[in-house]
Amino acid sequence: MIDFLREEQVKPEIIEGILKFREEHSVTDEMCARIPKPKYLYYGKEIWEEAAVALLCGKNLLLTGPKATGKNVLAENLAAVFARPLFDISFHINTDAASLIGTDTFQNGEVAFREGPVYRCAAEGGFGVLDEINMAKNEALAVLHGILDFRHVIDVPGYDRIALSGATRFIATMNYGYAGTRELNEALASRFVVIAMPQISDAYLNRLLSSQFPKLKEKYAGQFTELFFDIQKKCESGEISTKALDLRGLLDAVTLMEHGLEANCALAMGIVNKSFDPVEQELIRDVIRERIPKKLEREKMFSN
Incomplete structure (x- = not known):
């Protein structure tokens, strides 16, 4: 330390x-x-x-x-x-x-x-x-x-x-x-x-993802960082609640991806399902679709 x-x-x-x-x-x-x-x-x-x-x-x-x-x-x-x-x-x-x-x-x-x-x-x-x-x-x-x-x-x-x-x-x-x-x-x-305490910056979040997941490709570390801030903007504008703005949930989702779970499924478990409103869940999925392909498997995201 x-x-x-x-x-x-x-x-x-x-x-x-x-x-x-x-x-x-x-x-x-x-x-x-x-x-x-x-x-x-x-x-x-x-x-x-x-x-x-x-x-x-x-x-x-x-x-x-x-x-x-x-x-x-x-x-x-x-x-x-x-x-x-x-x-x-x-x-x-x-x-x-x-x-x-x-x-x-x-x-x-x-x-x-x-x-x-x-x-x-x-x-x-x-x-x-x-x-x-x-x-x-x-x-x-x-x-x-x-x-x-x-x-x-x-x-x-x-x-x-x-x-x-x-x-x-x-x-x-x-x-x-x-x-x-x-x-x-x-x-x-x-x-x-x-x-x-200030909100985490995009640079620090990118560093956090890279340090926690050394095999995560830089491209996808950047995508998950941008996804987090897209959700934050939706929260700030009042379009969705802050339930989905969950940094622990994002890290948990990437952990699930690293162990073989498909990206959208992992993000649903870590972020989307934190909201129990079906309408809000769909809004969060729309944000994810803009950043993450429909089927994104581990082999594309992590280096060997």
Whole structure:
């Protein structure tokens, strides 16, 4: 990952800061298994520099933006670059304080405290990804205030008050406008520095496809890139919903193609069928027909 940052031409002083951080904060053998090995890399020098500097300064990050901007990919990449154990903490309407911090449990004939993911992340010096943080109720998120501000402590009623490890960071992600989301309250938002994630560019998407599928011919990497942006334009104009604008779905479809599935069939599974409206499905198929031949087999797309 450090070599990747050098390839992205991230400033040398930032890379040096990351290496120094890794030297100063070791990881136990038990936690080494939690250091991620990313399947996908995030491309974007400016965002890398903003995120890395914020974490080196001890700040917590809030990544905002629409789908397909790579929020979770960047969060995982950051944990890998900083060599920190990763804790994924998903939020939903029923998330409460006990599910974040921990709760009482009955163990060996007596009451004991079962640590929650936020507690473990704080104690182990991990990077905690607070996924879709604006899905949870504000009352539940209030328990994070002492963790995210200058106090850096977790106060567990009836148990110990623990201080966060100096390596602990929290990276929250959020989308606006999805069902079940709510406004993030000002007290919580003020505890993060915020990065507005940009849409992936055509150059970066082409690089992503080429790096993930080395045998994919350049011609078709370009075609799938253009297809993604054709769908994006349809979404922006309001002709179709954003359900089909699915970067993971596109990558999944190309994976299916690489393993022998015909291109249009794979794209139907990865993109078209993400919409359940027959009229919208037909509109998406029209976009695909403009870029992809009716029968496109693996042998034409991938080199041996």
